[in-house]
Amino acid sequence: MRILVSDPLSEQGLAILGEHFTVDVLTKLSEEELIKKIADYDALVIRSGTQVTRKVIEAANKMKIIGRAGVGVDNVDVEAATEKGIIVTNAPEGNMLSAAEHTIAMMMGLARNIPQANASLKSKKWERNKFMGVEVNGKILGVIGLGRIGAEVAKRAQGLNMNILAYDPFISEEKAKELGVKLTTVHEIVKAADFITVHTPLTKETRNIIDKREFGMMKSNARIINCARGGIINEEALAEALQSGRIAGAAVDVFVNEPPFDSPLLGCDNLIATPHLGASTEEAQINVAVSVAEEIVSVLNGGVAKNAINIPSVKPDVMAVLAPYIQLAETMSKACAQLLGKNYERIEIFYQGEIAGKDTRPVTVAAVKGMLQVALGSAVNYVNANSLAKSRKVEVIESKSQTSDEFASSIKVRITKGSESQSITGTVVGNAAKIIGINEERVDLAPSGYIIVVKHVNKPNVIGPCCIVLGKNNINISGMQVGRVPIGQVTIMALNVDSEVSDAILKEMQSVEGIIDAKLIKL
Numbered sequence: 001m002r003i004l005v006s007d008p009l010s011e012q013g014l015a016i017l018g019e020h021f022t023v024d025v026l027t028k029l030s031e032e033e034l035i036k037k038i039a040d041y042d043a044l045v046i047r048s049g050t051q052v053t054r055k056v057i058e059a060a061n062k063m064k065i066i067g068r069a070g071v072g073v074d075n076v077d078v079e080a081a082t083e084k085g086i087i088v089t090n091a092p093e094g095n096m097l098s099a100a101e102h103t104i105a106m107m108m109g110l111a112r113n114i115p116q117a118n119a120s121l122k123s124k125k126w127e128r129n130k131f132m133g134v135e136v137n138g139k140i141l142g143v144i145g146l147g148r149i150g151a152e153v154a155k156r157a158q159g160l161n162m163n164i165l166a167y168d169p170f171i172s173e174e175k176a177k178e179l180g181v182k183l184t185t186v187h188e189i190v191k192a193a194d195f196i197t198v199h200t201p202l203t204k205e206t207r208n209i210i211d212k213r214e215f216g217m218m219k220s221n222a223r224i225i226n227c228a229r230g231g232i233i234n235e236e237a238l239a240e241a242l243q244s245g246r247i248a249g250a251a252v253d254v255f256v257n258e259p260p261f262d263s264p265l266l267g268c269d270n271l272i273a274t275p276h277l278g279a280s281t282e283e284a285q286i287n288v289a290v291s292v293a294e295e296i297v298s299v300l301n302g303g304v305a306k307n308a309i310n311i312p313s314v315k316p317d318v319m320a321v322l323a324p325y326i327q328l329a330e331t332m333s334k335a336c337a338q339l340l341g342k343n344y345e346r347i348e349i350f351y352q353g354e355i356a357g358k359d360t361r362p363v364t365v366a367a368v369k370g371m372l373q374v375a376l377g378s379a380v381n382y383v384n385a386n387s388l389a390k391s392r393k394v395e396v397i398e399s400k401s402q403t404s405d406e407f408a409s410s411i412k413v414r415i416t417k418g419s420e421s422q423s424i425t426g427t428v429v430g431n432a433a434k435i436i437g438i439n440e441e442r443v444d445l446a447p448s449g450y451i452i453v454v455k456h457v458n459k460p461n462v463i464g465p466c467c468i469v470l471g472k473n474n475i476n477i478s479g480m481q482v483g484r485v486p487i488g489q490v491t492i493m494a495l496n497v498d499s500e501v502s503d504a505i506l507k508e509m510q511s512v513e514g515i516i517d518a519k520l521i522k523l
């Protein structure tokens, strides 16, 4: 397999990849060059320098995984990758401390005009009065985005005796309390803070979260820092606020366009800037490169992606419990879709018992995958199953009940088209998965191989002739389950058979008096 590394990656990461695959390091490729080359590769490793656009992804016909050696994936069209079934993964923790330290360094540099004073002295000037600074001690630091990096910045700033206000709609009061941080709104922060720092991803919601209006509310001695992503703070509004003296200064590591040679910010004396150096430490680069390389080795060898952004990822201990159910759910919905035999408009997955208390998202994705695979084959995988279901307008419904009947945990998959539906129930006993129900009938079947589901009237001389058809055609029956209903009523018989059964044989079975239908499920 071949890996393309299109941004600088540390030797340690390259060595891990090189042990398993052919690795090409080709940096600074244009979009056109990348499109031309990408079809040859099974995985792509990037940092912030490569734009992985929809066009690039459309050309990536062998690609299984895109690994971002760092945090931000705003340079990847994740939606396009998901539709194409490509895993997008990152290294969420490897550069967190470096980015937090850089933020603190930028704040201190900003407070004491260190870059400007350094440049002045090196041009043989001794301007002690010009570079009067401020202390950070006792000041208010507003943190917008209190995730991994935001929280590390808050902790370090507390060490400098700063008081922290934070805004993050996804952080609980409890977590904020644990960090000793007061949660409030963006507007309260911009009004009160002496220093403001942003640490969100760049999204629709966070783009321009600090704009002209927010600068209008700030104190005149406010200073603002962006070591997250260009565009979270509107660059034109920031340049105007700096040039007009509306605020005292800014420190910026990241820009809307990089390199930002046309940015109005570079002309502002009260701006200090670095060329996207937040993650540029020896330690961080080893961490992220090793993390992403190990992830790629795991995925391309059929293992799991721990840090995937576009598939539900769960902790390894939870995964150990879920794994047999993931396989079972996929098999059951594959069986169910074959029984229904037509396009479907809804899949329902009912979780009962202990499993209902777990994070069942990977099991649900597996059920959706199993159903779609019947029609779409290998074009569907864990990454694109949900998005394919959505684009085909198939509703996915999960429901849960923690009360269990005779099994500690069970799953029922029901697939519906109009007024017709089919359902299959299964469970895991020890490590063995089994199908315990087909529609309302109780069965006990291994969920593998070939199963013929025969709908018939419960009366004499139906099952025998039906089995004779199989025997006559040299099909061995390895297991049989018959639903228990009163004589004269309709029930099902499920037959495990050892080889494939042709349509002609199924037809012959259907012609037996009392047989209503006979369908083959291939698992």
Ligand SMILES: NC(=O)C1=CN([C@@H]2O[C@H](COP(=O)(O)OP(=O)(O)OC[C@H]3O[C@@H](n4cnc5c(N)ncnc54)[C@H](O)[C@@H]3O)[C@@H](O)[C@H]2O)C=CC1
Residues within 6 Å of the ligand: 070, 071, 072, 073, 092, 095, 096, 099, 144, 145, 146, 147, 148, 149, 150, 167, 168, 169, 170, 171, 199, 200, 201, 202, 203, 205, 206, 227, 228, 229, 253, 254, 276, 277, 278, 279, 280
């Ligand atoms: N300058 C550099 O070299 C580096 C920059 N970064 C950037 O730093 C940023 C933060 O990274 P992490 O802390 O690792 O990510 P994270 O995912 O741990 O934290 C992001 C936080 O932002 C919050 N958030 C999301 N939407 C929000 C909204 N609308 N308003 C307020 N908060 C919101 C989330 O709840 C989360 O707590 C990312 O943009 C990342 O790309 C990361 C590493 C290095």
Ligand SMILES: O=C(O)C(=O)COP(=O)(O)O
Residues within 6 Å of the ligand: 047, 048, 049, 069, 070, 071, 072, 073, 095, 276, 278, 279, 280
């Ligand atoms: O990890 C991130 O989000 C970063 O911004 C670091 O970017 P880089 O890998 O240094 O191009």
